[in-house]
Amino acid sequence: MTGLYVHIPFCAKKCHYCNFVVTTANTSVNHAAFLGALEKQMIFAGDFFQTSELDTLYLGGGTPSVMSKEETIILFDLIKRHFRIKNGAEITCEINPESLDLEKAENYRRMGANRISLGAQSFRDETLKRLNRPHAAKDIANSFQLLRKVGFDNISLDLILSLPGETLDDVKNSLNRLLELGPDHVSLYELTIEPKTVFGSLSKKGKWAFPDEDLQVEMLLLGRSTLKKAGFRHYELLNYAKPGFESRHNRIYWDNQEYLGLGPGAFSYIKGQRFMFAASYLDYLQKIEKGDWSNSEEETLDAEKKEVESFLLALRTYEGADTGRFHSLMERMEENIQNLEAKELLASTGGRIRLTNRGQLFAETVFAELSSLTGR
Ligand code: SF4
Numbered sequence: 001m002t003g004l005y006v007h008i009p010f011c012a013k014k015c016h017y018c019n020f021v022v023t024t025a026n027t028s029v030n031h032a033a034f035l036g037a038l039e040k041q042m043i044f045a046g047d048f049f050q051t052s053e054l055d056t057l058y059l060g061g062g063t064p065s066v067m068s069k070e071e072t073i074i075l076f077d078l079i080k081r082h083f084r085i086k087n088g089a090e091i092t093c094e095i096n097p098e099s100l101d102l103e104k105a106e107n108y109r110r111m112g113a114n115r116i117s118l119g120a121q122s123f124r125d126e127t128l129k130r131l132n133r134p135h136a137a138k139d140i141a142n143s144f145q146l147l148r149k150v151g152f153d154n155i156s157l158d159l160i161l162s163l164p165g166e167t168l169d170d171v172k173n174s175l176n177r178l179l180e181l182g183p184d185h186v187s188l189y190e191l192t193i194e195p196k197t198v199f200g201s202l203s204k205k206g207k208w209a210f211p212d213e214d215l216q217v218e219m220l221l222l223g224r225s226t227l228k229k230a231g232f233r234h235y236e237l238l239n240y241a242k243p244g245f246e247s248r249h250n251r252i253y254w255d256n257q258e259y260l261g262l263g264p265g266a267f268s269y270i271k272g273q274r275f276m277f278a279a280s281y282l283d284y285l286q287k288i289e290k291g292d293w294s295n296s297e298e299e300t301l302d303a304e305k306k307e308v309e310s311f312l313l314a315l316r317t318y319e320g321a322d323t324g325r326f327h328s329l330m331e332r333m334e335e336n337i338q339n340l341e342a343k344e345l346l347a348s349t350g351g352r353i354r355l356t357n358r359g360q361l362f363a364e365t366v367f368a369e370l371s372s373l374t375g376r
Contacts, residue, residue, distance in 0.1 A: 003056040003252040004083060006075075007263030008064040009034070009281045012099065012134040016198035017160075017191060021265025022062050023281040031071050034263075034281075035078065037288040041262050041277065042082040044293055049260040049270060053086040056249035058094075060117075062263075065095040069107045076111040090115055090248040098135035100143040105150045115154040115247075116147050117187075123177040124170050127163050132198070137177070144181045154245055156185035161223055162216045163191055164199070164208045171219045175226045184245040187238055188223045190216065217361055224360075235318045237355075237363055254317055256310040272306065274299045312367050315346075320354030336369055 010026040011018075023030070057079065067075065085091070092115040093108055108116070122128055123137045140157075147155055157178055161171060178186065193203050193210070202208045211219065224234060232240035236254060239247065252259050261268045264284035267276045275298035278284035283296065301309065307329050314321035323330060330337060330353070337353070340346040345359035345366050359366055 001055040001252050001257055002051040003249050003259040004054050005058045005259060005261040005266055007266040008061040009264050010066045011063045012066060013132060016132045019194040019197055021280060026066055031067055033285060035074055037285050039078050040288050045260055046082055053084045054089055055086055056090045057085060058092045058249045060094045063096045063099060064093055065099040069103050072107055092117055092249055097139035097143040100146060102146060105146045109150050116152050117156045120157045121160045122163060123174040127166055130164055154184050157183040158187045160189050160191050161219045162211050164210050168218055171222055179230050184242050186227055186240045189238055237316045237360060254313045256313050272301050308371060315355055320352040323351050323353050333370060340366055
């Protein structure tokens, strides 16, 4: 499987928790400059990303849906001109609820998108304002219904837990409203407070009440049990799908397979090398203007690193890791794996090793312990 990710760096405004590469200089002039630069990057990338056909295409960001219908047509034309997309490929587009209208929704269908990821995040207006999100709860329902109306039968909703000022009842309410819409896939994240964000500085100054650890665990357990009861399969640490609606694009990441990332801040993983071309929107435009194709970040994964990474990624999934495939790595980690099994964080059965329910709550601790062993 091979995938292409295209990062659209524009947003209406910046959310207080956002650590992505985005700009709020969101005008048609900027969109045109970006599309021009993107085409040059596609031409350059085509030389080393020699794939016959793409299995998946993912337009993320940022907010791809802030681009107009005409700009979106140009974007799809560029992609189709420079890459071959397999028949039946999964084509996902991220959408923010306030930026969708009927014309745009119909256009995504016409362009071939067959999966939508809609950024709901919360169904509580007060929380959405606190996050500096540009939408209200009613926009989520409106855009969801619009997407169904034009024929999208594969819609994912994102929800963030552990948000400032939220109670367990608020989470219950958001989950109920999400389920009323009837999505096919749900991504359930916990808020991560990154230092260089508004929340990072508020939290440092102790100015905002974020849920304490016990409440965070309760929220996560509530989210998991509610979605499972509603028929979703918890197929990856953060992701839940109705049968047959698992994300194929993300599967490429979890299986540690190759992908190309275009646009600022996008990572690629090709021939054992992980790299990012440009770390900011302006750097991206300037480097392409100058014809400077050096990478801003790059790392070569040797066989050991790749194996550890593949093992940890496999542990994120419902299937877990194949103990036969990772036999020699697991031998080197034997003592620590036994220790994690004794703490009921990992369990081995039927030739697979998996995170237990408890291990899923402390997954980062498990990953840190296993990766520290090999100096990853
Ligand atoms: S919409 Fe997404 S990418 Fe844009 S500012 Fe908010 S979190 Fe960041």
